[in-house]
Amino acid sequence: MEKTSTKKTRLFYLDDNEINIELVKINFEDNYDVIGETDPEAAIKYLSENEVDVILTDQIMPYMDGIEFLENIKDIQPQVARILLTGVVNQEVMLKAINKVNIYRFHEKSDNFDALKLDIDNAFKMIETYREKEFYQKQMLEASEKYKIISENVPAQIIQTDLNGTIQEVNKDFGSIKTDSIGRNILEFIPESEAKSFQEAMQKVGRTGRYLHIVTRAFNFYENYNWHSTIIGLLHSKNHNTKGYLMVTEDITERVNNEEKIMSAVIEAEDRQKSRIARDIHDGLQQTLTIALMNFESVGNIFELLPKDKAEKYMRAFQHLEQGLHDTRNIAYSLIPKAVEDFGYIETVKSLLEELNDSFDINFNFYTNLKDRIESQSIEYNLFRITQESINNILKYAEAHEVFIQLIKQDNLLQLTIEDDGKGFDYDGSISSKSTSSFGLFNMQKRAESLSGKMIIDSTPKKGTLIYVEIPLK
DSSP, X not given: OOOGGGSOEEEEEEOSOHHHHHHHHHHHTTTEEEEEESOHHHHHXXXXXXXXXXXXXXXXXXXXXXXXXXXXXXXXXXXXXXXXXXXXXXXXXXXXXXXXXOOSEEEEOXXXXXXXXXXXXHHHHHHHHHHHHHHHHHHHHHHHHHHHXXXXXXXXXXXXXXXTOBEEEESSOXXXXXXXXTTSBGGGGSOHHHHHHHHHHHHHHHHHOOOEEEEEEOTTHHHHOOEEEEEEEEEEOTTSOEEEEEEEEEEOHHHHHHHHXXXXXXXXXXXXXXXXXXXXXXXXXXXXXXXXXXXXXXXTTGGGGSOXXXXXXXXXHHHHHHHHHHHHHHHHHHHOOHHHHHHOHHHHHHHHHHHHHHHSSSEEEEEEOOOSOOSOHHHHHHHHHHHHHHHHHIIIIIOOSXXXXXXXXXXXXXXXXXXXXXXXXXXXXXXXXXXXXXXXHHHHHHHHHHTTOEEEEEEOTXXXXXXXXXXXXX
């Protein structure tokens, strides 16, 4: 808003005596831009076309008195200060002026122009304050209307909270947060397993002043499997102090489901390719090597009749053939264990752990409350892959003595935990690196996400590692 104090105050003076008008102009020419008029009708016409700041009018005039004149221009110039000049101020005139035209001041005619100037200046300050108030109220109303239009039509929920996360305003019902949730804390509507990360995101926004984007499950995720995307930013008061958070939340379930489908399709395609290669190895190369080995064995100890150097080469070839056959079996098994397809996750893991307990100085333990196979072969494959990768990491890096693997079905959830008492590792540092182990962890995470699940890794150096995988049975 342009400050009117940067230019002269526009003073309009109506008086049937031209001498009075000239006296005002002479005395106030340095202070005000004075417009004088002797005819009330001409004055009304002028004021209907031009804005002024203060109107000064004589009360007693032949064709229209001052109060009648001010009544006529009340709607033409509503935001203007009005001063009524009169020779004698009586109660009847005073009440009439106050009730009809909202007069600012009565001023008794005299040659004391300093007193009149004081009244004009005070009148202008009053009207300037009023105009500024009206301007900012209009701006706020327009902004409020724009916000209302946006908030009612935007396909997202807009939430205002204080710095503690207490909800102060909500534009619409969405998910578990309703318009009547005001007064409750935002963390009450975040799943317990994700409330900590959501709170940390709020605190980071508070520290840095930069907005953050976070994806969380809906509060009642396992009822409808909804996902929410929330942008968190700071909310400031008029004096630029931080007063809370502004959060914009939208439902991204469809997008997440599409991403899961794509991810699942990619993983399934990889698994099918690995399965094909494994079968080719089993049915082709492995059979060829087995037949070759059987032929070697059928000749018995004939190598003893060979010269020493030939016999050594014969035995070396026989050992390489045995090792090659063993390696192809391991490769085929690591690609896609046929046992998972034939017998399921539980029996395959039990068999694997029996072999590991016989081969390593690590005690592997397994428990499950499932009585039957998991119905979804995709879940079985991916759970086994996650288990297999975890065991490989334990054997390579953990230096553990005890490992506990547990698969629990609770309601419509499968919960897999793999815990070891090894040396642990810096998870944040490992996942941000480009090492083989970080790539394995990344693949484990993506396998869980492809099934609408999640994986949490809790590990610190010298304190072991806990891997928790949660898969919903849709």
